[in-house]
Ligand SMILES: NC(=O)c1ccc[n+]([C@@H]2O[C@H](COP(=O)([O-])OP(=O)(O)OC[C@H]3O[C@@H](n4cnc5c(N)ncnc54)[C@H](O)[C@@H]3O)[C@@H](O)[C@H]2O)c1
């Protein structure tokens with residue numbers, strides 16, 4: 001049974017898949033104190049939040065069972081992603097479900113800003129019939145500058161065009177061709193700032209976008225321009241905006257988000273030119289239902305070991321690719337684990353080669369799993385698919401992935417090469433049609449070994465009697481041999497024996513094997 005803690009208010013209709021799942025115990029409480037949250041998270045397998053709960057390193061460190069954090073929405077700036085990755089916790093979000101609601105909210109703010117609707121409404125509610133004071137501007141023929149042309153930016157553009165606005169957009173991923181296709185003008189940040197009558201930001205809040213709209217960039221704008229932020233507080237520097245409105249450079253602003261929320265008694269709210277909503281972009285019945293359903297399904301997929309649709313701290317892989325790769329997962333992990341267990345020295349580099357059926361597939365998830373298999377020898381179960389790459393890079397281990405046309409006669413082949421400060425070792429494996437995973441090569445030796453159970457790898461001289469002596473000694477220790485494979489480079493030269501046995505080999509047995517004539521090295525492992 002998986003325990004899923006939901007610590008922010010979520011649409012109950014939306015999380016139905018979770019509430020109705022027989023393997024899930026859902027705990028919903030949006031009023032937990034910090035201490036209560038620490039207690040609840042300590043026994044939870046999953047946490048689902050919106051934007052209120054601050055998922056800090058402290059919180060993650062109090063959650064030994066935690067496998068996944070789900071964000072019902074887009075922005076993950078309330079989640080410590082590094083801490084989640086360090087602890088192997090998958091973070092998933094629901095990026096699609098609230099796009100339309102937020103784009104529509106931005107349009108509502110744009111029109112309210114142009115026509116002073118909130119201010120006029122407020123006056124009228126005070127029984128004051130003011131008309132002169134609230135003369136607005138038309139949107140038609142005005143230029144809307146969009147910074148951040150992702151899902152929401154694009155939807156806003158399409159709606160603004162419906163109002164016959166001219167749209168100019170800047171986004172590092174926006175090409176001339178994509179802009180043409182979307183029917184907008186492509187500009188640099190400076191051009192967007194210089195041409196906009198209304199400027200709207202739709203970027204995430206990251207280091208590069210923090211205070212992107214500041215005193216200097218506001219200076220580039222037209223006098224009397226207006227600014228909207230329905231993305232994240234902090235993209236527009238609040239002090240600079242306040243000053244620009246006070247000195248008349250900026251005619252008004254519409255804000256749905258603030259650097260610190262809830263924004264109570266905020267200086268910007270004292271300005272008549274500023275209209276605001278309390279982070280309501282995604283607050284529609286439809287959006288809340290969408291994001292709650294999307295995140296519930298992804299969280300359950302992570303818990304049950306399925307493919308994840310919207311991972312934030314892992315690369316996203318399509319379900320078709322996942323389907324193609326899934327049969328190779330065990331092979332990749334076992335090959336990595338086998339090789340690292342027989343390799344001496346401090347790990348420096350891992351090269352993974354794919355060929356045959358794997359030539360044209362995105363094999364990154366397989367490499368990640370191979371690296372997990374390799375690192376398990378050193379850090380045990382703490383390494384998983386999420387933190388494998390980061391753990392390797394934190395330790396200065398270089399990971400390379402390459403495609404190779406050489407199949408060595410197999411329809412598919414995965415080859416892992418490990419370099420340490422002492423040696424370089426290689427292993428190759430394949431999936432045999434209908435027969436499962438096989439190790440087909442260890443260094444220069446061709447073998448045929450099922451990568452599972454208890455294994456003994458013996459390097460020896462290819463001399464008569466060597467195999468018999470190993471068999472007798474194992475029998476003395478009541479170790480039954482299930483399979484035995486011998487590979488050699490040339491008659492009478494170096495050779496390798498790989499045995500699968502029915503129980504783990506004790507240390508004294510391994511030592512005695514090492515002392516047998518013609519035997520050079522004995523390594524025991526369990527996959
Ligand atoms: N107000 C709300 O309730 C609400 C609801 C949903 C989303 N959001 C926020 O809206 C924002 C946009 O969401 P989205 O779903 O469109 O995200 P998205 O990922 O689809 O789009 C963001 C775009 O910003 C661009 N970008 C990144 N850095 C940039 C930079 N320095 N300059 C220009 N562009 C840059 C990216 O390339 C991307 O195309 C996010 O911050 C999200 O958290 C707010």
Ligand SMILES: O=C(O)CC[C@@H](O)C(=O)O
Nearest residue numbers: 050051073074075282283
């Ligand atoms: O949870 C919310 O209502 C806000 C969501 C929104 O800011 C987002 O980034 O998806």
